[in-house]
Amino acid sequence: MNMIARDMSHPAGSEATAAAPSPSVELVDVCKSFGALQVIHGINLTIPEGSFAVFVGPSGCGKSTLLRMIAGLEEVSDGLIAIKGREVTDLDPSERGIAMVFQSYALYPHMTVRDNLAFGLKMAHTPAEEIAARVAAAAAILKIEPLMDRRPGQLSGGQRQRVAIGRAIVRKPDVFLFDEPLSNLDAELRVSMRIEIARLHRELGNTMIYVTHDQTEAMTLADRIVVLRDGRIEQVGSPREVYQDPDNLFVAGFIGSPRMNMLTASMQGEERLLLAKTVLPSPARAASGDVVTLGIRPEHLRLVPDNEEGLSAQVDFCEYLGGTQYLYCRLPDGQAIVAEHRDRATVFAGAPVRLGWSTGDARLFDSQGQRLR
């Protein structure tokens, strides 16, 4: 415990703490190897009490492994884990004050919904009246009372997921862990369950850690997003921070849909850049002649008249989405660029357009992909 306290005062150990309330989950230099393959490379992270943290990243980046180490289902190869100020690195999953909801629900198929909810409490020898009360309370929160005597096999996917969440609630955990809980649901149900989980977080106020590869889910649910790549943290911040102020190209490209346009340019002087034979103001300073990447989101692009500053481009094809239209364009130097077009006026494929933006909306990255500010 002392060790954690000492480590947390170290700058590397307090990456995510910004005058935060008491930490709920702390990870210090957590590493994980499967045999010779290291999949988690020294994660330092602090998740404040009551926050909704989302681990997001592409498939295989180690999100589940990290979550499972917090749960105690996977041993850490190196590092420390504390939950609510208590070191739990080597504790049994049932002693960590956590509850987990799995992607595959993992309900006990031979038990009724009621028994599924009550199982953990029975294992802990909770008195029968209290079990009944807590199960009833959880059922009420999730509106699954009519299903209590059914078995998981007789439930729909959404109902099963509710039961799985209910099983977590009755444990009254300090921390809820969710591993892609909505991935098996259809699109419509996914949205409504997402709202449900957000409501649950507001009502219960517990710390929640949620793993997903879907950046929309991350953006809508999180108050703190942890972007992971190849077992390393790329950035930690609020949805607004990671969206508007990405630290590197990976985060910029991963968060936001459709993706941010990444255009290769070279600096002309310290404050202007040359892009597709056009010289434009640069959003940040860099050494003259450097090759840089200009990131600009489709929604920040607009069609401008010929006399305004911008890039001329040719529309390859258009996607009409009703409220908005995506124009897939090509710059004179062959680079692709997507622009969102909210105007009523229809744009047709093949049309020449001029794309403009305000310099403040663009982001600049160096050739290593790091953000230039």
Next chain:
Amino acid sequence: MTITDTFAQHPVLSADRPAQMAAAKALRAARARKGAIAYHTAGAAIVLFFAAPFVIAGLSSFRNGTEAQTAPLPPWPTAGFSVDSYRTLDSFGAGIWQHTVNSALVSLATVLLTVLVSLLAGYGFSRYRFPFKNALFVLIIATLMIPFQSILTPLFIILAKLGLNNSLFGLTLVYVTLQLPFSVFMMRNAFDAVPKEIEEAARIDGARDLRLLARVLLPLVLPGVATVAIFAFLNAWNEFLAALVLLSSNEHYTLPVLMMAVRAGRLGAINWGAVQAGVVVMTIPCLFVFLLLQRYYMRGLMAGAVK
């Protein structure tokens, strides 16, 4: 123009719609009836085919004393029902009751031990990582390729050294040994089919070790357990050679060994009635066990666990 409009104007479908619909309906009904008749006829034929041996043995075991001495043609009592054959059967060895109890003891103990050991072994092979795991597993499976007759002599010697020859317990141990490779294989597969997440959920819920096995996993591998139990029972119940070699005193004989004596008859004369009665006595527990366990054997319990 919508799709419906297109069909409305289609000449073939627009001529006389109600009549066409009625005709199509009648056609479908006739086809369904034909299908049902074929299905039930085939089913009845198959049932007849499989039930015939039981019926023949059952009926011919009730032929009376003199009739029972002759070959079972026709295989049903022509001179009235009688239980003479069962009385004759009882006069062999130490009495049919004693031998049935012997067989039942050996078979049930075999089932119990086999299930217990293969349950734990299957769980271990499925979920734990230990050195030489796969090599050991292959080794266990490989023993299936050794004809057990070839190890009968060593087994006999080992049992003798243990002081377990000519004992039902020794025979049980031999049966369990013979039964284990297949059973461990079955149980490992059964545990492999249980999603890891269910076990992990149970661990988070605080179930560990034997409680985890008994409360969460056992119900999920019950079909595997039923299969193992059925096979262990049938093989132990019907096994002949090991019983013949390892048991030396009359009162320990199991039913197959007794049947050998019955089959040999007295003074060279085969009592067909006693043989058929023995067949019936030997068959009933097998049927009983199978009917009792087959619903687990067939049913997949995993529905609803995941996805």
